[in-house]
Amino acid sequence: MIKKLSREPWVWSFIAALGVWLATIAYTGGQGAGEILTAALSFATFSIIVGLGQMMVITTGPGNVDLSIPATITLSGVVAMKVMDTDAHLLVPGIAAALAVSFLVGVFNFALIRLLRIPPIIATLSSSFLVLSTAISYGRGIRIKPPLLLDNFATARIFGIPFAAILVLILSIILSMIIKRTIYGRAVVAIGQNPRAAWLAGFNVNQTRFNTYVLSALLSGVCGILLSGFSGGAALNMGEEFLLASIAVVVIGGTSVAGGRASISGIWGAALFMYLLVTMLNTFGASAGVRLIMTGLIIIAVIVLAGGERQSR
Amino acid sequence: MNKSLLRALLPFISLAVVLGATFYVQPRTMSYFGLNLMLQYAVPIALATIAQMFVITVNDLDLSIGPFVGLVGCISATLLYTNPVLGTLALILCIVAYAAVGALIHTRNLPSIVVTLGLSFVWLGIAVLILPSPGGKAPEWLKTIMALKTPIIPFPIIAAIVIGVAVQLTLIYSSYGVIARGSGGNPRAMERAGWSMLRTKTMMFALAGFFGVLSGLSLLGLTTSADAHVADRYTLFSIAGVILGGGEFIGGRVSPLGAVVGALTLALAGSFLIFLKISPDWQIGAQGAILILVIALKAPLTDSEQRR
Amino acid sequence: MNQPAIKLDGVERSFGAVRALAGVSLDVGAGECIGLVGHNGAGKSTLMHILAGTLSPDKGRLSIGTSDLTGQWSIRVAKANGIRCVFQELSLCPNLTVAENVRVVHGPLKGFGWKKRASILALDKLSEIFPGHGIVADDAISDLPIGKRQMAEIARAFTVTDTPLRLVILDEPTSSLDAVTAEQLLSFVRRQVTNGTSVILISHLLGDVLGTCDRIIVMKDGKTVAERPTAEFDRHSLVAAMGTDVTQKKVVEAKARAAKSEHPIIIRAKPKTGVGEFTARKGEIIGLAGLAGHGQTRMLLQLYEKSGAQVEGAVAFIAGDRQSDGIFNLWSIASNITVRSLRAMLKWGLIEPNKEGVLADDWKSRMNIRTPNMDNNILTLSGGNQQKALFARALASEASIILMDDPMRGVDVGTKLEVYELIAKEAGTGRTFIWYTTEMDELHYCDRAIVFRNGSISAELSSGDISEEKILQASFAENFAA
DSSP states (O other): OHHHHHHSSSHHHHHHHHHHHHHHHHTTTTTTTTHHHHHHHHHHHHHHHHHEEEEEHHOOOOOOOOOOOOOHHHHHHHHHHHHHHHGGHHHHHHHHHHHHHHHHHHHHHHHHHHHSSOHHHHHHHHHHHHHHHHHHHHHHHSOOOOOOHHHHHHHEEETTEEEEHHHHHHHHHHHHHHHHSHHHHHHHHHHHHOOHHHHHHHOHHHHHHHHHHHHHHHHHHHHHHHHHHHHHHHTTTTTTTTHHHHHHHHHTTTTTTTTSSOOOOHHHHHHHHHHHHHHHHTTTTHHHHHHHHHHHHHHHHHHHHHHHHHOOO | HHHHHHHHHHHHHHHHHHHHHHHOOOOGGGSHHHHHHHHTHHHHHHHHHHHHHHHHHHHHOOTTTTHHHHHHHHHHHHHHHHHHHHHHHHHHHHHHHHHHHHHHHHHHOOOOHHHHHHHHHHHHHHHHHHSSSSBBBOOOHHHHTTTTTOOOOOOHHHHHHHHHHHIIIIISSSSSHHHHHHHHHHHHHHTTTTTTTTHHHHHHHHHHHHHHHHHHHHHHHHSEEEOOOTTTHHHHHHHHHHHHTTTTTSSOOHHHHHHHHHHHHHHHHHHHHHHTOOEEEGGGHHHHHHHHHOOOOOOHHHHHHOOO | OOEEEEEEEEEEEEEEEEEEEEEEEEEEEEEEEEEEOOTTTTHHHHHHHHHHHHSOSEEEEETOOOOOOTTTHOOOOOOOOEEEEEOOOOOOOOOSBBHHHHHHOOTTOOOHHHHHHHHHHHHHHHHHTTHHHHHOTTTTGGGGGGHHHHHHHHHHHHHHHHOOOOEEESSSSTTTOOOOHHHHHHHHHHHHHHTTTEEEEEEEEHHHHHHHSSSEEEEEEEEEEEEEGGGGGOOOHHHHTTOOOOOOOOOOOOOHHHTTTSSEEEEOOOTSSSOOOOOTTTTOEEEEESTTEEEEEHHHHHHHHHHHHHEEEEEEESSHHHIIIOOOSSBBBHHHHHGGGGGGOOOTTTHHHHHHHHHHHHHHHHHHHOOOOSSSSSSSSOOOHHHHHHHHHHHHOOEEEEESSSSTTTTTTTHHHHHHHHHHHHHHHEEEEEOOOOHHHHTTTSSSEEEEEETEEEEEEEEGGHHHHHHHHHHHHHGOOO
């Protein structure tokens, strides 16, 4: 059992997260162990949401990546806050509007990739510029606070566990069902391994890719709404850190960069690990530079260790 | 007209269109000083684009070139300024590190996107350690070079031509450039012909590092003080520049002259949008739109060849 | 015979469970032209890769002239000893020009003016072999049609800078050449051997081999089974030596055949790449024959996409190139089999895992897939069993039409026989098979054979008429010289 577990790539991200957490509380003498975990769950929630979308995109095969996630987060946050306009009654229209624009971003991304045959990396990058400009232009002026209800929801806790984290856990379970037990999920994984073989096995490759880019955009939209509720409003740079974070949690979590293998539990482990690592380095008094270097070296170390396995394929 | 010729000319046509549009919107730019001002930042971008192009030649992608250029700036504004020998050594070490990453990517068969993503954190981290807040001083000789007033043709244009032609000679016309491009086109055939892919990849990454250093130095010469984050956008600029310039992500199809022209186009597009008095909100968006437009133009030209 | 230019002794090589070479010995004399013939999978290509240094033998000795180079043999050493190969798949860099591709194989082509020297070298050799070739040294390979690419590659193999040519191996060199250029090449080979260079010619075209070579070696199942001067062979004895037993035709009972001819026509297709038309009735097994790459696979894809073809019924595809068209490397054997049948297992939009398990186990026994556990990764299977899994994938599905893209490539004999039987049985239940095959024997299992040449249908043979000779005739027509 243990042997089998240790071969699962996602296990390592949890072990690493646990190790970092233990090192931190050992340093503080056990102080704040619970608070650290709660904070980690709160912040990790956001990278997990976008990480799930990025994971689906990356799983559809080499070259597929969604660089428009940060801009979509921002646009969704801005639209949600502006439509709600601090009024809790407008919560549902606000969410609907935010998700609708996110959906359009996903459609636009895929249109660029499919119709104009632009490589995904450039297509999603260019579209992110347009999306960001839309957000800037639409949301100009003062920062609008979220309705109290959304604020409460995004920051609520049950026994120290953030409510949003529970929601994302349910989302993760649903997504893992989708991957394992729906035709769409099988198609994503099959296309990621070999698009031609997937086509010859009867999957609709373009439909699947379309769904995946739209899914990623929608999840970015969800992240944007929650994040604005959590941090007291939308900001134009609110998505920035999620470009690298979304890719990093996917890779560290054991999802294959070459496509065809997704790991949802790994994303949880990786997101917690990334946050706890920063906490640990902060606790140790490491400077921003050291934190960045450590993050980078760990990403490289993970891919080097996982790379040996890729070769044996 | 021949499709491959048209494709080769596309970057130049794009540049001409953007340049023409800029002159039309703001005729005063049609002067020595106007061009100098608009294009001076094109030099470091062009150098970073060339660096990226070397990596793309062997079917990899470098997501760390931007932070690397920032790091070079930080080293040059501090160590190179105070201690030229040590500073030079540090810069050489940077190039060696790049080469080592190339070797690592090849021997372990790693996805370059992820490795260089991690690397971008490392470069940024080192840069922040060296220079926690913007500052430092550019060495005098650097400032002098970058502020050079050449007769008749502005310095940035001359520099761009020199860079483009020099790399064109190395990568397209030299006998070893053929080996490098062939390694992107059909790696197995190259190994069958007895060439070491490890050596080629290491060399290409070393060259990328070298041009990254040049980019960082030239940028510092313009800004005169350094900032770890100053070149973060160069990663995206450089990739877009290579693609605009007629390069392709895989298959060893790259064009150094095209890449330089692509970088110039991107730099000019920025100025053009300012002159166009587009609201600042839409500046970035318009850049995205230009990118989409120019790259979409390539699609019908590459289509027939990919299908053979 | 002259002093041997190169000598192999007892060379063996296996790929997993498949023994590609089972102890081959070979002497190539200087200035000798050797023909190497045999059916697909006989080990010809493996032997050639070993000579070229791209594969190393598991066992056996190799020597050049008088020096024993066993153990030190590599691509570099082979190159330094003047051994060149023209592989079946293209070994040119598509993004480089003809001259640049010549540079790739010649270390000395460097320094100032290399390009001019490379161009002259390439064009001189091209003109020598293929007068009137019409290729320009600055043409990018990707801009050239397939035939000219092959001409460029062949010419490149014969160019000389610092190391003299010792041996050139040509693997199906005429497969993409037209009659005129093929003839030019063969007469060049004759001239070349008189200069002391040895040539090994691997070809399915027995006429070419008989007309060009000094000596012919026949391979079968990884061994040489016959080796004689050309004069002692004729077409018939050569075919017999290759092991095609013409008398042992698998003639399906006439009654069954007659019954099929009453079945409704469910496929009617014209190749987009050329002329001709063929039809298929329900329950028929139709063979697509001809040389590799003459439009058969494209025809199958056309049927799969149902474009330019009337196809009635669901279609499943069985890939021959398992790695690139068939297998999902990261999945279990079970998942690889059930993937084509998922729609039948849905309940409330979710796939039912137990149904998957049942289906997989059912086909494990029906196809006799040799594995302890269907949940093991697909790559734990031998090549033959992987192919069985792909058959199971298609046969387990609801498809009534099965397209097969030369699916028996590199599959052992035992597996083949099992599968043939199954195909016949399935056809009996009303499934239609469209079967592209490069193996002559397999055509005998077909009701009809459609022969392709250059993307067009050049002949249709009914089962009584299917013979190696007729197929070859229709495959070559123009340059058929027996």
